[in-house]
Amino acid sequence: MLSLPLDTLAFIIEKAREYDVEVPRDADEDGSNAADDGESEVLFDTADNPAAQELQAAIDGLNIDQQAELLALTWLGRGDFGADDWHDGLRDARGAVSAKESRYLMGTPLLADYLAEGAAALGLELPELE
Numbered sequence: 001m002l003s004l005p006l007d008t009l010a011f012i013i014e015k016a017r018e019y020d021v022e023v024p025r026d027a028d029e030d031g032s033n034a035a036d037d038g039e040s041e042v043l044f045d046t047a048d049n050p051a052a053q054e055l056q057a058a059i060d061g062l063n064i065d066q067q068a069e070l071l072a073l074t075w076l077g078r079g080d081f082g083a084d085d086w087h088d089g090l091r092d093a094r095g096a097v098s099a100k101e102s103r104y105l106m107g108t109p110l111l112a113d114y115l116a117e118g119a120a121a122l123g124l125e126l127p128e129l130e
Contacts, residue, residue: 001122004066008058009119010126012070015055016112052106059102067101068093074105076121077114083121 002009062070072093075081081089098104105111119126 002066002069002124004062004069006124007127007129008062008066009070009073009115009124010129012055012058013112013115013119013126014129015051015058016106016115018051019055019106020110020112055106056102059105064097065094068097070105070115071097071101073118073122074108074111074114075118077117077119086122 059067059070068090072086072090075089075093076083076086108114116126
């Protein structure tokens with residue numbers, strides 16, 4: 001059904017979850033003690049945090065058809081159309097996909113949830129990643 005490998009989709013969902021939980025660093029909180037932070041640094045949206053870079057690389061590494069499938073899965077999970085209309089949604093996604101797809105998808109709140117819901121609506125079983 002998808003040309004997008006399920007392990008790649010699972011990886012993108014995992015990276016999207018990591019990216020979704022990032023928060024901006026509050027400039028007023030510069031009195032932090034690293035020993036007390038509990039490794040919370042990974043939650044800050046900074047230029048050197050790899051979650052955004054890994055997610056963007058994963059999306060940009062897909063071919064145009066796979067990016068369209070990812071976009072259609074997002075729309076399906078968001079409820080823009082139902083599983084019965086998958087082929088129509090995929091056709092629309094193919095017409096809408098652009099070179100800036102990673103920026104659009106990464107700017108979609110709840111991207112990981114939408115992708116997971118879209119996959120579930122199509123009856124896809126995603127592998128567990130280690």
